[in-house]
Amino acid sequence: MESKKEDVRRKHIRLHMEGALTARDKVGVQDFVLLDAYTSESAFVDNLRKRFNENLIYTYIGTLLVSVNPYQELGIYTVSQMELYQGVNFFELPPHVYAIADNAYRMMCSELNNHFILISGESGAGKTEASKKILQYFAVTCPMTQSLQIARDRLLLSNPVLEAFGNARTLRNDNSSRFGKYMDIQFDFQGIPVGGHIISYLIEKSRVVYQNQGERNFHIFYQLLAGGEEERLAFLGLERDPQLYKYLSQGHCAKESSINDKNDWKTVSNAFSVIDFTEADLENLFGIIASVLHLGNIGFEEDDQGCATIPDTHEIKWIAKLLGVHPADLLEALTHRKIEAKTEEDFTRKTVIGLLDIYGFEVFDKNGFEQFCINYCNEKLQQLLIERTLKAEQAEYEMEGIEWEPIKYFNNKIICDLVEERHKGIISILDEECIRPGPATDLSFLEKLEEKVGKHAHFETRKLAGPKGRKKIGWMEFRLLHYAGEVTYCTKGFLEKNNDLLYRHLKEVLCKSKNVILRECFLRAELENRRRPPTVGTQFKNSLSSLLEILISKEPSYIRCIKPNDRKEPSKFDDFLIRHQIKYLGLMEHLRVRRAGFAYRRKYEHFLQ
Numbered sequence: 338m339e340s341k342k343e344d345v346r347r348k349h350i351r352l353h354m355e356g357a358l359t360a361r362d363k364v365g366v367q368d369f370v371l372l373d374a375y376t377s378e379s380a381f382v383d384n385l386r387k388r389f390n391e392n393l394i395y396t397y398i399g400t401l402l403v404s405v406n407p408y409q410e411l412g413i414y415t416v417s418q419m420e421l422y423q424g425v426n427f428f429e430l431p432p433h434v435y436a437i438a439d440n441a442y443r444m445m446c447s448e449l450n451n452h453f454i455l456i457s458g459e460s461g462a463g464k465t466e467a468s469k470k471i472l473q474y475f476a477v478t479c480p481m482t483q484s485l486q487i488a489r490d491r492l493l494l495s496n497p498v499l500e501a502f503g504n505a506r507t508l509r510n511d512n513s514s515r516f517g518k519y520m521d522i523q524f525d526f527q528g529i530p531v532g533g534h535i536i537s538y539l540i541e542k543s544r545v546v547y548q549n550q551g552e553r554n555f556h557i558f559y560q561l562l563a564g565g566e567e568e569r570l571a572f573l574g575l576e577r578d579p580q581l582y583k584y585l586s587q588g589h590c591a592k593e594s595s596i597n598d599k600n601d602w603k604t605v606s607n608a609f610s611v612i613d614f615t616e617a618d619l620e621n622l623f624g625i626i627a628s629v630l631h632l633g634n635i636g637f638e639e640d641d642q643g644c645a646t647i648p649d650t651h652e653i654k655w656i657a658k659l660l661g662v663h664p665a666d667l668l669e670a671l672t673h674r675k676i677e678a679k680t681e682e683d684f685t686r687k688t689v690i691g692l693l694d695i696y697g698f699e700v701f702d703k704n705g706f707e708q709f710c711i712n713y714c715n716e717k718l719q720q721l722l723i724e725r726t727l728k729a730e731q732a733e734y735e736m737e738g739i740e741w742e743p744i745k746y747f748n749n750k751i752i753c754d755l756v757e758e759r760h761k762g763i764i765s766i767l768d769e770e771c772i773r774p775g776p777a778t779d780l781s782f783l784e785k786l787e788e789k790v791g792k793h794a795h796f797e798t799r800k801l802a803g804p805k806g807r808k809k810i811g812w813m814e815f816r817l818l819h820y821a822g823e824v825t826y827c828t829k830g831f832l833e834k835n836n837d838l839l840y841r842h843l844k845e846v847l848c849k850s851k852n853v854i855l856r857e858c859f860l861r862a863e864l865e866n867r868r869r870p871p872t873v874g875t876q877f878k879n880s881l882s883s884l885l886e887i888l889i890s891k892e893p894s895y896i897r898c899i900k901p902n903d904r905k906e907p908s909k910f911d912d913f914l915i916r917h918q919i920k921y922l923g924l925m926e927h928l929r930v931r932r933a934g935f936a937y938r939r940k941y942e943h944f945l946q
């Protein structure tokens with residue numbers, strides 16, 4: 338009986354495959370490695386366009402998956418599609434995100450090793466969707482006992498909560514993740530999912546207090562106001578109208594027709610109940626969320642001695658109530674000084690498949706401290722790719738004595754060092770400028786950079802550039818020649834954003850809070866540590882290095898997501914925008930290396946015949 342069912346399944350798969358193979362033959366190449374003009378970016382774009390026009394959004398470069406956001410439902414994520422890819426050799430079926438997921442799963446089961454799938458691309462390119470599809474794939478295709486379904490649901494349903502707290506409307510994407518997300522799914526020796534972890538990285542904290550024109554704060558604030566029950570809002574001292582809150586209205590788009598905060602609130606509330614948040618947990622959590630809104634509305638004034646005062650204590654009373662702290666202590670702490678910062682994570686090993694959904698290179702008209710951090714993160718991830726893929730591939734050919742042309746690829750370690758090297762790198766120089774006594778400014782920081790890294794081949798400023806380059810760099814700016822291209826950063830705000838000081842008084846007050854969540858975040862023991870807390874840049878660097886430690890021990894798979902146009906339109910393929918992404922995703926470079934591997938395989942196969 339079982340084998341008959343299996344036969345039918347196999348037949349079904351074969352028919353699908355044959356159909357797909359014919360379709361794929363007609364539409365460009367399904368693997369860029371097969372491109373004759375593989376060094377030509379135009380040929381690359383042509384192939385991508387041809388396939389995209391036929392709704393074939395996936396193409397391989399060897400085992401790396403290139404995905405173009407279709408901005409429409411294509412009907413390619415059905416359960417029968419999942420079954421089609423289940424247990425089938427990677428290259429036998431047309432490229433698909435399910436093939437990547439299935440391949441990692443099968444390798445993990447057979448070799449009992451750990452894997453990660455790195456999903457990168459710029460905002461709106463489809464990273465989060467891709468990671469959701471992979472999770473759904475595992476949820477449907479992995480052997481599952483009833484009790485484990487609860488764990489599965491938790492993993493899938495925690496997503497709306499993560500998105501509510503970590504995503505926001507930006508100019509590029511209505512639901513843009515403003516943090517890096519690492520999720521791993523643990524499997525036992527039979528390949529049954531037994532648990533998982535979610536770690537969020539590098540959240541864009543500055544968004545809480547400031548949003549650019551056309552952008553919003555994190556969704557949860559708006560969802561709470563739009564959908565929260567009357568009693569809850571009354572308890573929190575909140576009004577429904579987001580315009581009343583400074584932290585929600587700076588971008589002038591608190592209410593957006595494309596976003597339904599009220600409906601989203603329902604989804605998030607439901608998710609909270611599935612992941613076992615009690616009413617007491619929610620009370621504490623929303624107490625903190627509401628306090629942020631009240632904090633934003635506090636009016637500070639200067640007294641006769643030039644000191645900060647808060648004449649209207651209305652908001653203070655609410656915050657004190659919600660956080661369970663003494664109003665006088667809070668008032669004092671908000672107008673006086675001291676410092677702090679925090680934590681990392683740790684977890685036990687099993688065989689796991691990790692999913693890392695992380696923002697790609699950001700290159701805007703004006704790039705600030707946030708873009709500097711994000712792009713540094715991308716340099717480090719590229720380093721990992723070089724270490725793990727390119728170098729390994731070359732080493733293998735050399736070891737086996739296979740004839741091949743060495744590929745010249747750029748090793749971006751030099752740029753990583755420029756940013757992160759102790760005492761010498763940009764982050765250290767910035768930290769020094771933040772710490773040193775005397776009047777440090779963003780401009781003095783720029784001057785320090787010129788003095789200390791001015792000779793570096795990947796660093797430029799207006800002063801250092803020749804007469805030609807000078808025009809394109811402003812007085813307050815420096816330019817980094819990243820592995821994927823140049824990005825000009827404006828130093829304005831670097832010092833302030835790097836400092837992230839949480840004054841000691843304030844921390845002491847929060848340690849005594851009756852709000853359980855807050856008390857967990859501000860540990861008394863940490864107050865005893867009199868050392869200066871790390872700066873934001875250093876926190877970022879440390880967090881990144883712990884992320885890389887997690888990744889380095891695992892076998893990698895890569896998904897590179899591309900956004901086809903800026904208007905979120907289906908069927909619109911903007912060549913210019915796509916070329917930009919091909920460049921910043923390093924795809925041509927990757928193809929060159931893969932192609933060398935492919936040339937070898939072809940030679941080898943021929944030899945075998």
Ligand SMILES: Nc1ncnc2c1ncn2[C@@H]1O[C@H](COP(=O)(O)OP(=O)(O)OP(=O)(O)O)[C@@H](O)[C@H]1O
Nearest residue numbers: 406408409460461462463464465466510512513514
């Ligand atoms: N495979 C897909 N099929 C259909 N629509 C998609 C697909 N991938 C993405 N989209 C559409 O594009 C939108 C943006 O995608 P997504 O949120 O995954 O981007 P992202 O790369 O995670 O962006 P950010 O970095 O800003 O979070 C989605 O809300 C969805 O409407």
